[in-house]
Amino acid sequence: MNSTMQKISIEKVKESKIDQVDFNNLAFGSVFTDHMLVCDYKNGAWETPKVVPYQPISLDPSAKIFHYGQSIFEGMKAYKDTDEKVWLFRPLDNHKRLNISAKRMSIPEIPEEFFMEGLKTLLEVEDKWIPQTEGSSMYIRPFMFASGNGFHASPANAYKFMICLAPSGAYFSGKVKVLIEEKYSRSANGGVGYAKTGGNYAGQFYPTQLAVEKGYNQVIWTDDHSHEYIEEAGAMNIFIRINDTLITGPTSDRILDGITRKSILQLAEKKGIATEVRKITVTEVVEAAKNGSLKEMFGAGTAAVVSPISAFGYRDVDYDLPELEDSYASQIKKDITDIQYNRSEDPFGWRVGL
């Protein structure tokens, strides 16, 4: 059966709750707008999405989301410029990645039109909610999950695709101190690490809690076999600057192919920063920290943007990173957010106006 889209219907709330929100003190992802987008998959096809008031979802206790983890999501942002115009950043890449995740998790793919039209319609309805405050943006959460029923461990026959919006401030507050993990792992070869699926996050919580108890904010994952290769962080890819070269690991079936990561690689090259995409060993990073050639480490992701790492821990030793003026991280953060907020030219064609 084919999914064909009709006009998206809009059911508005009687009264907006926007007045209850302090836009100058936004946390990350904890305030939601008045409406949401819902789209049902039934009988082998996606139905036309609808914009409806933000409201609870009602599901049978046997819905497979509760039992078998068929869930995927994306993380995007909408940015409002000083002319109140709204911009998205490489949204088609999020659509593409959502469908890559969908395939791996046996969830039906969603057509581009459903995703893009649904997103734009919802953002237009919620325009007033998109923050203009410096450092804030509209965090966008598209997600899909198994709503079909039954305890047989097999793919569901019904799914929901939804988009919710959360005007948000910074993801991290303060310096980020990371722990290089050697016992726990995030993903397996031939596993689902490259998919943005719920289980990849739940699996990180316990090791991350253990790291937090030791005074770190985040875990840096290594490969599950040798624990010698740096992979990525909880919700960020990792960049390492040794001398003047910016290095990041190659993507694989264990690592999320981050949109910020690949944008940074292009940006850095354009700026004339030498980049390398290659495997990085923990040994190399520790050596570089010891001999002073390790200049920077930072995480990169939609939620955290560019997050400088102030120190990393490895085998009970903490290695502090220098505080540089005009670091690559700060330069790149400025460049990428300037593009995102329409404060600069966009030579790459990444910005998409609403």
Next chain:
Amino acid sequence: MNSTMQKISIEKVKESKIDQVDFNNLAFGSVFTDHMLVCDYKNGAWETPKVVPYQPISLDPSAKIFHYGQSIFEGMKAYKDTDEKVWLFRPLDNHKRLNISAKRMSIPEIPEEFFMEGLKTLLEVEDKWIPQTEGSSMYIRPFMFASGNGFHASPANAYKFMICLAPSGAYFSGKVKVLIEEKYSRSANGGVGYAKTGGNYAGQFYPTQLAVEKGYNQVIWTDDHSHEYIEEAGAMNIFIRINDTLITGPTSDRILDGITRKSILQLAEKKGIATEVRKITVTEVVEAAKNGSLKEMFGAGTAAVVSPISAFGYRDVDYDLPELEDSYASQIKKDITDIQYNRSEDPFGWRVGL
């Protein structure tokens, strides 16, 4: 805060739907009883469980179950004997394993009393629903998931523990043909493979679908590094009989520690069957198939009980297993179900009356 349990309240349905059920033609896990058990975790403590009519669950769209995969479950069965007395099989082991899964997924553990009293109360209410038909039983699904809200990728602050019941027939119908998987993997070293968490199942669906398209019913997982060691199947541990020795792989952080598996090891030893718990390589199994020493392979799990494997595929070759009279699988299946249905002595003390 401490979780202290009051008396479990029972709210009954006005009208039972039991008359709509054909108990002679039960599928697996697709018919649910009139009531369910619900228990909420809030403000750092579990509230007293309640038995309520089976009904939809209502959750905020930002509930973490939809985004970050914090979900775990158990699979158990209740058996009715010819005197209408109801039996559970090693239920404390399921409670223990649920809490092992909980810990790994940063979900609060549930006290034994909440689990056991909740389960017994629900089963008493639903006594009429417990099938007595040969080959049928009451499949019991305890599960826990994150009901707390927010898009920050961190553990939720609220959870639900629930138990639903599904009178069920056989999990597999017919012969089980398996494919030894060399590309995809189920779990990582240091990962969550030993936890009964949703994501472990969703991750198997796509590779299993590919195997089904090639004519197999199930995938046999191997380790994610060398793909040389036999691990387990989708929802079963694996036993291999070479000559007269029954072999199963050791458990690890990649493999679910099955209650059926460990019961079979004890049963077999008691019967005088030689058992070995050790790593088994694919090479060894293929060699044994070729030289005729491979006598049996079977899966073992609560849902599938003991499921003989009729053939396995490896690198595009299918290896048929002999059809034995009085196979270990059939002997052991008889022994274990005789204990479960109270048709024999229970020298191990596994059976627990309601």
